[in-house]
């Protein structure tokens with residue numbers, strides 16, 4: 001399985017369990033790896049034969065910007081669901097970094113893999 005990836009995708013959103021977090025937008029950073037067979041597109045040189053990472057980015061940015069979840073668990077699972085159902089991606093690995101959420105930690109967040117590789 002080949003991998004098409006999006007790294008360091010920064011999006012501002014309402015996310016968090018505390019009252020003050022419900023009133024502001026915070027940055028999350030996504031690293032997304034998507035399993036996809038690129039052979040057909042490589043042979044044809046045709047964008048319609050591949051997973052358009054611009055379309056994926058636009059969809060995920062729009063979704064996250066308008067979401068208001070409490071837990072990063074819920075947000076990351078929703079993102080995985082969109083990728084798998086709307087883009088027919090058989091396997092996805094997502095890292096969600098809520099940088100700055102823990103004052104003494106550089107990075108904090110979740111990594112999930114969904115689907116079969």
Ligand SMILES: Nc1nc2c(c(=O)[nH]1)N=C([C@H](O)[C@@H](O)CO)CN2
Pocket residue numbers: 015016017018021070071072073098101102
């Ligand atoms: N496993 C989780 N732990 C915590 C979360 C979360 O979404 N998942 N969220 C918070 C707060 O919103 C935190 O990010 C604010 O500092 C705490 N723990």
